[in-house]
Amino acid sequence: MRIGHGYDVHRFQAGDFITLGGVRIEHTQAFVAHSDGDVLLHAVCDALLGALALGDIGRHFPDTDPRFNGADSRGLLRVVMNMVDGKGWHVINLDCTILAQAPKVSSHIDLMRTYLAQDLQVGLEQVNVKATTTEQLGYIGREEGIAAHAVVLLGRR
Numbered sequence: 001m002r003i004g005h006g007y008d009v010h011r012f013q014a015g016d017f018i019t020l021g022g023v024r025i026e027h028t029q030a031f032v033a034h035s036d037g038d039v040l041l042h043a044v045c046d047a048l049l050g051a052l053a054l055g056d057i058g059r060h061f062p063d064t065d066p067r068f069n070g071a072d073s074r075g076l077l078r079v080v081m082n083m084v085d086g087k088g089w090h091v092i093n094l095d096c097t098i099l100a101q102a103p104k105v106s107s108h109i110d111l112m113r114t115y116l117a118q119d120l121q122v123g124l125e126q127v128n129v130k131a132t133t134t135e136q137l138g139y140i141g142r143e144e145g146i147a148a149h150a151v152v153l154l155g156r157r
């Protein structure tokens with residue numbers, strides 16, 4: 001078995017929606033990013049890459065490459081999953097935490113899990129997504145950005 005951890009942060013700018021776990025969420029701000037800024041999916045990509053000692057998302061999808069300008073992070077995740085599959089591994093389970101003072105995401109979590117389960121080729125019961133505020137502390141508490149952690153366990157096919 002292999003375990004991997006991923007962590008990502010994206011800063012806010014003026015805007016009217018964010019994409020989180022592949023779900024469009026109306027909000028009073030938007031992410032600063034080269035791609036769609038999906039901080040949760042970036043953390044998941046890094047966890048998968050980390051489990052197989054394949055570096056990180058920036059190594060595979062450089063933020064200087066115009067091909068990834070505005071990229072759908074579900075597409076990036078599927079590319080990473082092809083690497084996982086190609087090396088003979090499968091996902092046993094994924095657990096994630098979104099750190100966000102706002103917006104509230106609980107009503108979107110089921111759809112995030114559905115998308116993650118599809119992209120990781122696993123059942124819903126193998127994917128958990130949870131959220132916490134930081135009780136108004138720090139940059140997240142000041143609503144300057146959002147962070148996400150992901151931990152994944154892989155098994156041999």
Ligand SMILES: Nc1ccn([C@@H]2O[C@H](COP(=O)(O)O)[C@@H](O)[C@H]2O)c(=O)n1
Pocket residue numbers: 099100101102103104105106107130131132133134135
């Ligand atoms: N952006 C967020 C943050 C939290 N939640 C949900 O609220 C619950 C309470 O959060 P605390 O930070 O006060 O522990 C948390 O368990 C989440 O279910 C959310 O939906 N969106």
Ligand SMILES: C[C@@]1(CO)OP(=O)(O)OP(=O)(O)OC[C@H]1O
Pocket residue numbers: 008009032033034035036037038042057058059061062063068069071
């Ligand atoms: C996803 C990539 C690729 O366009 O860009 P960003 O959306 O800026 O995201 P980040 O997590 O800062 O780094 C990984 C990047 O290479």
